[in-house]
Amino acid sequence: MPSRRRPPGTRLSRRTLLGAVGGAAAAFSLAACGQDEPARRLNFYTWDSYIGIRTLDDFRKETGIRVRTSYFATNDELFAKLRAGNPGYDIIVPSNEFVTRMIAADLLMPLDMGQIPNFANIAPEFQRADYDTDPRRSVPYTWLVIGIGYRKSRVERTPDSWKWLFDSDLYAGRIALLSEAADLIRLGARYLGHSINGVDDATVREVAGMLGRQKANVKTFHDDNGQDLLLGGDVDLVLEYNGDIAQAMTEDDDIDFVVPAEGSILNADTLAIPKGAPSPELAHRFINFLLDAEVGRHIAETILYPTPNAAAKALMPESYRSHPVIFPTGPGMERSEWGRFEGPERHRVFEEAITRMRAA
The missing domain is CATH 3.40.190.10 (Periplasmic binding protein-like II)
Structure with missing residues (x-):
């Protein structure tokens, strides 16, 4: 390193x-x-x-x-x-x-x-x-690729599914999600078995509903400072980019990163x-x-x-x-996709769905 x-x-x-x-x-x-x-x-x-x-x-x-x-x-x-x-x-x-x-x-x-x-x-x-x-x-x-940064001593096993962020109370109050609407909708769609691209309105509503139910277990929606929240002990699981977590790992060897098995977004x-x-x-x-x-x-x-x-x-x-976080490998990477810009209208749909979910 x-x-x-x-x-x-x-x-x-x-x-x-x-x-x-x-x-x-x-x-x-x-x-x-x-x-x-x-x-x-x-x-x-x-x-x-x-x-x-x-x-x-x-x-x-x-x-x-x-x-x-x-x-x-x-x-x-x-x-x-x-x-x-x-x-x-x-x-x-x-x-x-x-x-x-x-x-x-x-x-x-x-x-x-x-x-x-x-x-x-x-x-x-x-x-x-x-x-x-x-x-x-x-x-x-x-x-870069989005995945889950986590504190090893605070999880029962490697959190290698989006379930632990989006659809479970196992880590209630110890989760931080990115605030970016498009990322949340598309990763939620990936967890539900869909492509991250071409997410239709029905899936947007399904993801927003799932995140609405999960919101009580989420400590914060962050503006890409998840590695700082993890380093500071504020949370134990964060939705974050591999490079940011690789930086955090140089300061704390209890931190690690995984691309969930369902796949993620490549950028x-x-x-x-x-x-x-x-x-x-x-x-x-x-x-x-x-x-x-x-x-x-x-x-x-x-x-x-x-x-x-x-x-x-x-x-x-x-x-x-060969660093496994800087250059991750495995099923999650194999199932990851490059995100596509699909027009300002879709961007607006994602933003509105997440705004309503967070305000509810």
């Missing part, structure tokens, strides 16, 4: 905004970038703590280009910001389903793959992206250039830098998410390459 550990009190999450320091960074005015030479600065809009510790400094030393970073907490926040008009971002990190949604809304620039030769480092299975179209508008940065986070980017040529250069094997190795070592960069993965120690 990579040796990097976070100091106490600085737990990180792919999707959690920084505190006071990060808040200040997120609030910076892009208009102020005009005070510097625009051609030597890039504006990077990404998830918190989702890059190597020295990656941006290494890029500046190699190119003379400074990268100013700000953070979003959800894909919906990213989409809303760009839908209102790009305020000056050069590079963004949307998840795969939102790549599809942003393409439909004409928010992403086609990439010039001739300027990204390091794309050859990406494993073949990740070079083909059903969520993207031709011409390509994104390249994969990480991939990818990507690098893309939004329309209206001030410096698209330099943005291509930054993307190519991030896909370098050694740079990718350092990123993976820092954030502990599975990398689609085969060249970077090959440089990582065996403890990373």
Whole structure:
């Protein structure tokens, strides 16, 4: 396992905004970038703590280009910001389903793959992206899977079914679920024997009813800080991403992760250039830098998410390459599916169902 550990009190999450320091960074005015030479600065809009510790400094030393970073907490926040008009971002990190949604809304620039030769480092299975179209508008940065993070000493056996989160009182008051409506509906549908894609209205109602009955056993619906709840002893089972739990495992060896046997949702986070980017040529250069094997190795070592960069993965120690949480295997993974964006109307149906369930 990579040796990097976070100091106490600085737990990180792919999707959690920084505190006071990060808040200040997120609030910076892009208009102020005009005070510097625009051609030597890039504006990077990404998830918190989702890059190597020295990656941006290494890029500046190699190119003379400074990268100013700000953070979003959800894909919906990213989409809303760009839908209102790009305020000056050069590079963004949307998840795969939102790549599809942003393409439909004409928010992403086609990439010039001739300027990204390091794309050859990406494993073949990740070079083909059903969520993207031709011409390509994104390249994969990480991939991830949702599962159950749990405290080993507090469970009777490995909680390898969605039942223990969605349909049982065995761990009453010790469960935390993600608040994301689409994830809840689709994972509930998977538990009930359906695909995560194409969930019809009858199944939405069935899942919402099941979750409504389970709500009394759920301590909280969290905004992707489940690993912190687990580390703090607030809950014993959390619905969370494998990379976040892998981070938590470096701090507490009583924590583990499983992809339930029914299967789950696979996602990818990507690098893309939004329309209206001030410096698209330099943005291509930054993307190519991030896909370098050694740079990718350092990123993976820092954030502990599975990398689609085969060249970077090959440089990582065996403890990373065979880690059962970073790269899970087994029946649950075999039955997992890539999530698809199926239009804003379905998104609205999911949101309304979960909102009513939580308010009831």
